[in-house]
Amino acid sequence: MKISGFTIIKNAILNDYPIVEAITSILPLVDEMIVLIGDSKDYTEQLIRSIESDKIKIHRSVWDTTTYTGGTVLAAETNKAFDLIDPQSTWAFYIQGDEAVHEKYHAVIQQACEHYKGDSRVEGLLFNYLHFYGTYDYVGDSRKWYDKEVRIIRNDKKIRGYRDAQGFRAGERKINVKPIDAYIYHYGWVRSAETMHAKNVHVAEVWHNDESLAQYKLSDLSHNFDNFDSLTLFKGTHPLVYQKRIRDKNWHLELDISRKQFSFKDRVLYYVEKQTGVRLFNFKNYKII
Numbered sequence: 001m002k003i004s005g006f007t008i009i010k011n012a013i014l015n016d017y018p019i020v021e022a023i024t025s026i027l028p029l030v031d032e033m034i035v036l037i038g039d040s041k042d043y044t045e046q047l048i049r050s051i052e053s054d055k056i057k058i059h060r061s062v063w064d065t066t067t068y069t070g071g072t073v074l075a076a077e078t079n080k081a082f083d084l085i086d087p088q089s090t091w092a093f094y095i096q097g098d099e100a101v102h103e104k105y106h107a108v109i110q111q112a113c114e115h116y117k118g119d120s121r122v123e124g125l126l127f128n129y130l131h132f133y134g135t136y137d138y139v140g141d142s143r144k145w146y147d148k149e150v151r152i153i154r155n156d157k158k159i160r161g162y163r164d165a166q167g168f169r170a171g172e173r174k175i176n177v178k179p180i181d182a183y184i185y186h187y188g189w190v191r192s193a194e195t196m197h198a199k200n201v202h203v204a205e206v207w208h209n210d211e212s213l214a215q216y217k218l219s220d221l222s223h224n225f226d227n228f229d230s231l232t233l234f235k236g237t238h239p240l241v242y243q244k245r246i247r248d249k250n251w252h253l254e255l256d257i258s259r260k261q262f263s264f265k266d267r268v269l270y271y272v273e274k275q276t277g278v279r280l281f282n283f284k285n286y287k288i289i
Contacts, residue, residue, distance in 0.1 A: 001117050004085035004155070005030035005055075005093045008077040008165075010038030010063060012047055015199040016191055017097040019044075020051055021241045025100040026093055027053055029109055036081040038063045059084055063206075071206055075161030082153075082161070089155045090117050091125075096165075098188035099151075102239045105182035112180040113152065123159060123175040124168060125152040126286060127182055133189045134225045134253045136238060136246050140189075142230040142262070142270055147279060150177055150286050151184055167285035174287045185239065192251040196223035230270065231257045 005026050012019045023033060033055045035048050039062045048058055061080055068076045078094065085092050091113050095101070101109070109125075116122040131145040132138065150167050153159050153175070162169040169175060191199065200223065238246060262270060273279050 001091075001114060002031045002086065002089040003029060003091045003093055003113060003152075004032050004034060004089040005095065006034040006036070006078075006081040006085055007095050007097065008036045008038065008061075008074070008081050009044060009048070009097045011040045011042055011202055012044040012097060013042040014040075015202050016195045018100070018187055018242070018245060019097040020047065021100050021239070021245060022095050022097055023048075023051060023056070024053075024241045025103075025239050026095050027055060028103070029101075029106055030055060030093055031089070032057055032086055034059065034081050034084045036061050036077060036084065038077065057084075065205055071164035073206055074165040075163060078161035078165040082159075083157065085155065087155070091152050092155050093152050094168075095151065095184075096186075098186060100185045100187065100239050100242060102183065102185060102237070108180060108182045109152070112178070112182075116178055120154075121176055121289060122178050123154050123156065123170065124150040124177040124286065126177040126179040126288065127151045127184045128179075129184050129186055130234070131186045131189065132234065133228060133231055134255055135249070135251075136187075136190060136242075137234055138231045138253075138255055138257065139234045140228065140230070141232045143266060143273070143279065143282070144229055147282075148179070148284075148286075149184070150175065162285065169285075174285065176289045177286045179288060187242075193223050193225065225253055225255065228255070229261045229266070231255060233257060 007023065009017060009019045027033060034057050036059045037045050037048065061077060063073050063077060065073050082092055112125055126148050129147055129149060131140040133140050153168055158170045159168050159175055269280055
């Protein structure tokens with residue numbers, strides 16, 4: 001059994017993407033790591049080359065945000081990266097530039113890949129999610145945050161990135177997956193207010209066309225970390241690859257996690273989920289078999 005890792009990245013330094021941590025968090029699990037680098041305005045390629053591993057295979061691409069609008073360029077680039085993996089691989093492990101896997105889940109992931117490798121019905125493996133917010137101390141715990149998503153897919157090119165590449169489909173069909181007892185840690189909202197503003201400006205190019213981009217950049221792109229519906233304190237540990245980034249953090253936030261900002265409907269659904277563990281009326285971008 002062979003597992004290929006793959007990811008896409010552009011302007012990692014300008015946007016403060018923890019891409020080095022993302023890649024290194026799954027390197028022990030993969031036989032190769034495809035990194036497709038977009039046409040960056042910074043030293044993203046040098047950053048990737050600083051990772052000491054002969055598993056890493058760097059490729060380059062130009063993001064076509066004219067043809068692929070509204071975030072769909074992310075799926076287009078993800079598909080390009082997927083197409084570059086070794087045809088002999090059974091599985092492809094997709095990691096986004098602001099995600100990571102804790103090393104405590106490596107054995108579980110490896111065992112799941114081994115267990116389902118011969119079952120062609122299983123097109124993907126479904127991970128749980130933790131979404132960190134503001135700092136490494138807070139986790140979003142409301143329905144606003146997706147609680148599961150597919151990150152390992154079978155090496156079948158009928159499977160493609162869907163919409164903004166949050167998940168995958170086979171055409172318009174939801175792929176068949178098995179859930180595994182492992183988490184993806186998502187750090188996309190862990191930045192200083194200044195860095196979050198800079199990221200919002202650059203990422204706008206992915207989501208807005210030429211007509212609306214200039215107007216969007218003139219709008220208020222600052223980030224108010226008090227604008228959340230529900231958070232909880234994180235009481236676990238972070239991946240080892242994140243320890244240096246956590247030590248180097250240069251901003252501090254004290255957020256009032258006792259405050260809940262919900263509509264009546266969302267408040268009811270939130271407390272039902274906390275009492276039962278069931279997320280009612282939840283959109284699923286996959287089919288559990």
